[in-house]
Amino acid sequence: MYPVDSASLFAGLAASDKAAFMRHARTRRLTRGELLFAHGDPVTSLYLITCGSVQLFRTTHEGQQKTIALVKAGQPLCEDEIMDACHGRRTSGVAVEDSELLEFPVARVKEMARENGTFALNLLSLVAARLHLAEVEAEHQAAMSAAQLVACFLQRMCVLYDFNQAGFELPYSKTLIASRLGMEVKTFSRTIAKLKDHGISVEGNHVAILDLKAVGKYVCSACSVAGSCNTHQAMEIKTAH
Amino acid sequence: MYPVDSASLFAGLAASDKAAFMRHARTRRLTRGELLFAHGDPVTSLYLITCGSVQLFRTTHEGQQKTIALVKAGQPLCEDEIMDACHGRRTSGVAVEDSELLEFPVARVKEMARENGTFALNLLSLVAARLHLAEVEAEHQAAMSAAQLVACFLQRMCVLYDFNQAGFELPYSKTLIASRLGMEVKTFSRTIAKLKDHGISVEGNHVAILDLKAVGKYVCSACSVAGSCNTHQAMEIKTAH
């Protein structure tokens, strides 16, 4: 269970305001694979994952499904959709594993944002951060090879999930990760083999990042002016305003 | 000159509040090609373009430059950067043509958002809309061929710039548009030829969209559940909350 109070959404809020807001929360429990909402559904709620993780995805006309995001415990869900409720969900949301989340009615969230400037700015920070992330992601997709994408992703995951670089287990299936990276499973599979030569070993679900320099050399203009993709580390962590 | 008062940023604001905010505005005039800010610069201001247009881009290590966005008169600039001033500009901004814009200090904007709930929600709407746009864009890049991208772009431009479908002039150079679409000029050039067969004729800077159905058949799951990319039209127009 994730400590809800420390969510960046509530940073800087008075305990009383937080408590008042929390009274509108409902707890939702999902089992592995259960649908939280579907593409096109009306946007009625904002969520905060307290346990587990959720996959956001879209299904293309051919039935293929593209993963937009993997959201883990402690992170909010759909904070970017609350402002245009009229257009319906932009993605489908499904529990990757047994999960638990807090559900806040959109109307309450807007009300809170309208009345509490700090909360509004927190919300703005979150959405802005996601936008930045989306831009970086887009640039990566365009500029980097499959191998670079995978290396970059593994390294970021390592930081974000607080894993030990020297050895950790993949928290998601390879199929899911491949979809998240926008590539075919086959390509992902092939790519993994090549990574051995670049300081990253993957065997089954076990990953070991042996040579960090090899990863770091993939420079990316979106991440910093002249730095390396190691600065990704800061990207998802920062939320303060 | 664009009517500033009708900017979506100020929707629903009391005239007095708007006026108070506007007092902090400074007018900036840029000549064609002039730099507004560079990648990495501290984020000091939010802009509102009153006249002309601005290119946002990043320069990669090899010196190539990728266009992130083309912002035209009436639209705000950098509304997504104001919340993490510490990280510096994420893009460089340059005037595509002689332009004029209003400049608001970041501190004032934050202050306004903190005190005025409506303004805060307007800001949130803007950033959320941009995020949505970025996601759709990413999906397009991944799912559509070069020809589809160009067709889609031309059609959207037609709506966004209020052009006549039957015949209009490109407002930007082909080089710039190609960069905006994330493709090489050469590819863009070749693609244009192919479009003739699909109901879009381009000769020099003159474009005519003859067969709309041809364009419309490029369906895209990001835009609507089962609709066509014609719904792009709604995308950039909506900003209300």
Next chain:
DNA sequence: CGACACTTTGAAGACGATCAACGCCGGTGG
């Protein structure tokens, strides 16, 4: 044990990027 989802691998194919060369135009300077 058998169904089925997940993963790996080989071979062929499609697409866009890259290399290279050329025509076009506006500006500059001799």
Next chain:
DNA sequence: CCACCGGCGTTGATCGTCTTCAAAGTGTCG
């Protein structure tokens, strides 16, 4: 006035990368 240059746009040929098709191995769970 003309020769030169740089930016822009077009076109042909080639190349690398990722997807697709096809097939088979691995694992889990009923």
